[in-house]
Amino acid sequence: MNTSQSSLMDTPLARTLQKDICQGAASLGLDFSREQADLLTRYVLLLDKWNQAYNLTAIRDPGAMVFRHIIDSLSIVPHITGEAILDVGSGPGLPGVVLAIMYPDKKFTTLDSNGKKTRFMHQAKLDLHLDNLKVANARVESFKADALFDAITSRAFSSLVNMVDGTKHLLSPSGVYLAMKGLYPEEELKELMDRHDIELICCSPLKVPGTDGDRHLVILRNRH
Incomplete structure (x- = not known):
């Protein structure tokens, strides 16, 4: 971390954000290193800075970003499997960037068709030294990867049918879809089961501290 980044972390805002991140993660039963806590905090600070100019998210308050974005993304950490994960409709990197921070030994690709959001993710990758992250600016239907993915995640990305329709060419035969709803x-x-040979593994309620409303993680796979 360079001098300017160190000074940025040594501010009341940064300390408050990091405290909320750590407490929220602890309430989810997650344990992570001080370095990961620092990276998540710096990601929120960077998102807040860019958001003021580029409107990357409708949430304007960095404190609210912690719970609505970071803790929400962290809620699916225990469900991540495989080594290569694709996050579609990633926006500014949710949950893809957060997951890349939490799983430095796995390879993540974040995909979005919005140029402003992918430019932000490129900057986050650079600033946070996320060597396990690849950022792609493309529509999911036309995106081609060098290899198939073990898991495909999405957060507020269209319908389940559209997700499966758009990504089925990218999932490995043994892979899973992880859709946050x-x-x-x-x-x-019901629509998905009527149109696709897809199997529902589970639909787990997600308890996200600091947020209102129901949250669910839908886990799907292709029938064999």
Whole structure:
């Protein structure tokens, strides 16, 4: 960490954000290093800075970003499997950048069609030295990867049918879809099962401290 980054971390705002991140993660039963806590805090500070100019997220307050974005993304950490993970419709890097920080030994690709958001993710990759992260600016339907992915994540990315339709060419035969949703998506699941040979592994409620409303993680795989 360079001098300017060190001084940025030594501010009341940074200390408050880091405290909230650590407490939120602890309430999820997660344990991470001081370095990871620093990286998550710096990510929020960077997102707040860019958001003032480029409107990357509708959430303007960095304190609210911690719970609505960071802790929400951390809630699926225990469900991540495989070595190569694709995050589609990643926006400014949610949950992809957060997961890359939490799993430095896994390879993550974040994908978004919005140029401003992918430029921000490139900057986050550079500033946070995330060597395990690749950022792609493309529509998911046209995106081509060098190898298939073990898991594909999404957060507030269209419907389940659209997610599967757009990414089925990118998932390995044994891979899983991990879709973050609000309310239990009963109608979306019914539509998906009617149109695809997809198996629902589970739909787990997610308890995200500091946020209101229901959250669910839908885990799917192809039938064999």
